[in-house]
Amino acid sequence: MNAIRNPLAIELGNLTQFEYLALNSPLNLSDGHARQELTPNQARIIEELPSLWTDAVKRPVSEVEADALSAFFGLLGQHHYPIAEGRVLSCYSSSVAMEIFARSLAGVSGSIGLVHPTFDNIPDILRGVGLKLVPIEEDALHGGDLDPELLRGVGAIFITTPNNPTGRVVSRERLRRLADECAQHDVVLALDTCFRGFDTDAHYDHYAVLEASGCRWVVIEDTGKLWPTLELKIGWLVSAAHVGLPLAKVYSDILLGVSPLVMSMVRRFCEDAAEGGLAELHEFIAGNRAMLRTTLANVPGVEFLDPFSRTSVERIGIGSRSNLAVWSALREHNVFALPCQKFYWNNPDKGEGILRIALARPPSALAAGAAALRAVLSEA
Ligand SMILES: Cc1ncc(COP(=O)(O)O)c(C=O)c1O
Structure with a gap:
């Protein structure tokens, strides 16, 4: 029997398989995709889609793309993003960008250092192209220089910042030092910044640091x-001029480009975010996080493991309770959370006793899910 159908089976499915199970539930607190309601301004942008279509048809794709890039990178403080041809490759999603990076690296190197824990589709994609993964514990990553032995043995290091699920952000000073260490060892420094929009600590100009x-x-x-x-x-795949990887060639093996309609829509969401929508989103996530923490307050053995996280997910320590027992009990209420074992891709046992709850949800759904979680955890 499939491990997902029988949740008590020892072999766990990957995180996305758990996320599939939740897709049709109104109480899906599983995947990290944004599922809150549109704000009134955002709803107006969706009403504009026919005119964005008409406009996108008339203009050169490169112009539509350049406008989307400048709106997105400007919004998030990334003013030194590269504008030269081929330096920013637009992909359908960040996983497609990841696949392109992984395939490009596999042609020139056999191994990569990877932050531990992180979202499991990153190690899965890297392993899928035959790379050997060397774990870099998050505390070690933030604590000081990397092991020179590790740097001598890998072609790249890969860091998710802010990290999923912990929300930890690599500071400007730490990034500067990591980049120096990578330069010294001629190792590629790869960052996944998919969650950066949520945390202003990740809005310093990474490209200025990397280029310098x-x-x-x-x-x-x-x-x-x-x-x-x-x-x-x-998903945008951005690279140094002299990156030494065949990114553009592998990109061309996979796709021609992203829809100009999607680029125009993204530009409009960025413009709205710059005019106050991003601050509103930050308040919304903070409000949902506070509500979850209040609902679960004082449940014996429950801990909020990432007190400073501002990303749209929250890790909850559930003490000695089993992840899958709690996951199954929640499912009885039609509530779906994510057990954290697979984030710990090098040592799944470390994720036992930890659930991840998605916060980018309508407050009513999160409140119902949190109440069910409180009931389940209070019984267990
Ligand atoms: C850190 C991180 N990077 C990349 C991805 C992949 O995103 P997508 O499914 O949109 O390709 C995820 C998915 O949740 C993620 O958490």
């Missing part, structure tokens, strides 16, 4: 976690 370091670097940006755009999103 002289290291070979790649960044994967994402519009998909911020706004409830029904999976219409862009």
